[in-house]
Amino acid sequence: MPFPVHRMRRMRATEPLRRLVRETTLEPADFILPLFVTEGGRVRNPISSMPGNFQLSIDELIKECSECIELGLGGVILFGIPEHKDETASEAYREDGIVQRAVRALKDRYPSLVVITDVCNCEYTSHGHCGKVVGNDVDNDSTLEWLAASAVSHARAGADIVAPSDMMDGRVAAIRRALDAAGFVKTPILSYAAKYASVFYGPFREAAESAPQFGDRRSYQMDPPNAREAMREIALDIEEGADMIMVKPAMPYLDILRMARDRFDVPLAAYQVSGEFSMIKAAAANGWLDEQRAMMESLTAIRRAGADVILTYFARQAARLLQRG
């Protein structure tokens, strides 16, 4: 027999052949776009470290979302930037807080748009931590009350999914119980189950004005070297009632995504975080990388590792590219 019999290059020879055997595909419906909502009218503050992203007032947010619907995105996730921050994160769970009003406005205008809300306190506390500070630590159990109250206020405003990102223990159970007690038995929980204490959140903290004023988040977010621990976090959240789980960040944690995909049969989301986005943008701005290809390759890798859904600041740009074919 002449050597080689197997020529892997045969099926790679032309684009139609490559397309025929492609194992992983992307669709606009896979993407969730994170959006930052702030007080005021006609506000569009550019976020300098995240080109193309803005802090938007509610009127501008509404405009922004019409394109999301045209493009067929899977949905949006909202982060609130309140005018007023305090020790008790009171704006996070006020019935007429910024996110609650934004959700009402969006669902009123676009009933079919999937609106997810991030449930956390760091954008609302004066110290920037994700919960109640007692001594020099974030107190777990008292923080659960704020989270449950926030989630219920988001559901009441019409949120389709609530997504806790704080990493307190027991928050999924506390939120589920509170939602059910308030009559929101149908509101699903997307848990940021395996969320690491990552340097790649840097640009987000500028966008959301949520950098901790002292210390860091390592006593509640996960330690980057740990993988088995992520499986325990996910298992606990599913037991507590999470309907979907998330791994965050995405590209530096593809192994975690793959492990989670292989072990758990719930829908799996990955968050391509601000730093992942900004690195690609910065390299492209320098002429060091082809932006579109870097964007599509990174999103494809995240899907291939096992994510069903990707939260990404590239949502619109990638969807536009897919639409053009």
Ligand code: PBG
């Ligand atoms: C809030 C939250 C953060 C992100 C999503 N939700 C920041 C943090 O934990 O500091 C990061 C998202 C990103 O970097 O794009 N707790």
